[in-house]
Amino acid sequence: MQHDADRLRAERARSQDQHQARQDQQAHQDPGFYQRLGLEMPESTTAADTFLISIYCERWTQDDLDRGQFSQGEAVIEREAVDADELQRIAQDHGMDSPSPGNFVRRVKRNRRFLPEGLWLLGLTPYNQKEPPMPNRTTEELDFGRLGRRHLQANFQGGDLSSDGGLMLLRRIDARTGLSRMAAKALTERRAAGRIHHRLRDLLAQRLYGLCCGYEDLNDHDTLRGDLLMQTAVGRDRALASSPTLSRLETGATRADAWALHGVLVEHFIASFATAPRQLILDVDASDIPLHGEQELKQFHAYYDHHCYLPLYVFCGQSMLACLLRPSRIDGARHAAAVLRLLVNRLRQAWPEVRIIIRGDSGFCRQPLIRWCERSGVQYIIGLARNKRLQARVAQAEEILKDGYERTGRKQRLVSEFTYAAGSWDRPRRVLTRLEYGAQGVNPRFVVTNIRDCDAMQLYDQLYCARGEAENRIKEAQLDLFGTRASCHRFAANQFRLLLAALAYTLMQRLRETALRGTELERASAATIRVRLLKVGAAIVRNTRRVRILLASHHPLRHVYAHAARAMAP
DSSP states (O other), X not given: OHHHHHHHHHHHHHHHHHHHHHHHHHHXXXXXXXXXXXXXXXXXXXXXXXXXXXXXXXXXXXXXHHTTSSOTTOOBXXXXXXXXXXXXXXXXXXXXXXXOHHHHHHHHHHTGGGSOTTOBOOOOOOOOTTSOOOOOTTOOOEEEEEETTEEEEEOSOOOSEESOTTHHHHHHHHHHHTHHHHHHHHSOOOSOGGGOOSOHHHHHHHHHHHHHTTOOSGGGHHHHTTOHHHHHHHTOSSOOOOHHHHHHHHHTOOHHHHHHHHHHHHHHHHHTOSSOOSEEEEEEEEOOEEOOSOOTTOEEETTTTEEEEOOEEEEETTEEEEEEXXXXXXXXXXXXXXXXXXXXXXXXXXXXXXXXXXXXXXXXXXXXXXXXXXXXXXXXXXXXXXXXXXXXXXXXXXXXXXXXXXXXXXXXXXXXXXXXXXXXXXXXXXXXEEEEEETTEEEEEEEEEOOOSSOHHHIIIIIIGGGHHHHHHHHIIIIISOTTOOOSSSHXXXXXXXXXXXXXXXXXXXXXXXXXXXSTTTTOOHHHHXXXXXXXXXXXXXXXXXXXXXXXXXXXXXXXXXXXXXXXOO
């Protein structure tokens, strides 16, 4: 039986070869067709292939040339252009067998040298059923009027294109720092092992890259999951996770997951230093996250005049070390001493000799925090709210400044210091004062500190005023990287979302620090980096051997992109 089956297969193959040879001969005897296409008469058994490919490509190309989609001789045929019905119709018209799209692709690759000069066939690979289906050629045309004699029309049949060519930079900085890998290891896998299709690391990378590229909504990933460039950046060759899968990751988060990801932020910060730093300045601050639904622990805050959360942030330079989500009806300094104690202990484990300075506004001038700093050998410089006793101490200096302004018409300024003890303090402490008098009247500021090795003006102007940079970083994390999207019902899920924004911020900050140093974007915000560097058009050609990413030829910052890629090369 096996021998008979082999004999039948051999006879069928010979019959197919004879039929193919007859078709080759028919095509070879039609020189008029080749002359019309500008082809030389091929002296090869591939003439039938060339005949079918040329007729198919000519019809497809001419159709798009008539619509003004391509310039003459530069038609780009993507794989979705391989229409099985069109192939069958053309083949039947010429008495030929109709190949499948995959077979047609292989013929194109085999006969590319016989095609008309200037006809570029890119990305022709067999259709992969595991990927989301490509759109068909019947999509409605979008009409944009005319440009001179030409019609302006558009559709979504461009093929495997992406607006996020900078994803490769995010992939490289993530691989270099190991951020998403560290975050995945820190989380607990609660899914059934036999039903997992998307690893935790892939889910986190997909979400972080999406935030960096401006996709704040989970719904965006229902389309992005089919983006070949996003798949490549994450490290997959098939469709990524859908929005329900990503939603389950967020809504299933626990308090333990939040503490684990906070640990990732700190460990990632420590690993970013090649040598031990001499000094670290920790900026502590709070901000609001407006709420518009029925979230857990939703409360009204009188100062911000809306319902909100009140997260606590800790930064060291541009690096975020903590983002603790809190309800809003609490003291603004609540949990600050505990969080800072944990951070200082871990930083001193890594660097025992490091000098640590705590910096914050008057909302954090609380006795438990100040006393802990003094007991622990931590230096601090913290704002001090005005009161009648402080005003009385500077009243004479204010009168002098007022006289100077009235005499000269110029703003007067004075920075000085004195020793002061509030009624609740257990000891007197050094207080700096900055007084200004101008068109708006007097404007005093007070700061308490235990730093002794600097004069008052240097401490206030160079150290304390630099605190405003932390507020810019909070704005960047909340606005540019969507740290205010607390739209889940569960409080723990919203804390997890805030940490995802913090990880995305960290990824962008490391990209800026590592790859953009010395460029015009080295001090740019995350939003500027996204618009000017990450949002670059790209075509993706993926086959079994390699993935080619064809970036826009006229990208204005192509030199910065190339510099960043080289700076992160392994």
